[in-house]
Amino acid sequence: MPESESRVWxxxxxANMHVERLRYYLDGGRPPGATRTFPGCRDRRPPERSVPVVLPGRVYFATDSPVWGGGRAFYDPAAGGTAWAVAHLLTAGQFSDIAAQEMYREPGVDLDLAEVRAAGRRALGPGRYETLVCPGLLDGVPVLTFTAPWPMPGDGGLRTPSAAYLRHLAAGLGRAGAWAHAEVAAYLAACPGAAGHWTAGAVAGLNVPTAPTGPPVRPSRCRPGPRRS
Structure with a gap:
């Protein structure tokens, strides 16, 4: 199997917890409210699977989002705690193209993922989402994401997320089917940047789209993988 066709989570x-939002990165186009049009991936197939997952570390809100207003989500795998996410099973080529679009680069070049798989981290540049992270494995497949190069800042570097952004994140987590609405609200309200500005009740009161009905699923846990010394 070519490297670009190997599977990664x-x-x-x-925002990309929401599959409908992720489709703009795969298919191309301009999401509602966005200021840019995404070129899309070379391979526009949808994810083979999308599952709720718990990662080591914390999600926090920082910088200012030109789309949503307020702080945007970042991930610090070294911070104590757990982070809730939605893992999409894609090809390595699709992940490369999504990462390129988040980095404001043109998609079409396969990233060398060997270093981040082995070391757990690889900085491709100084930008907000130009640091690749591999927090571990899920079903034996590498889990990859991207985040800022800096660690989670103190209170002075955090930014409060907007209601529209929290509503979108709550919808993405809710549709994963692993957590009740009240649990999602409490989780988001406790994330640094939101904590102290949003309460669980206030997040729960946002007009979050109703998740599909069905039996709840258990979130998977990302397991540490082997690292080269």
């Missing part, structure tokens, strides 16, 4: 912890 893309762990989305922000």
């Amino acid at each position: 893309y762990a989305a912890y922000g």
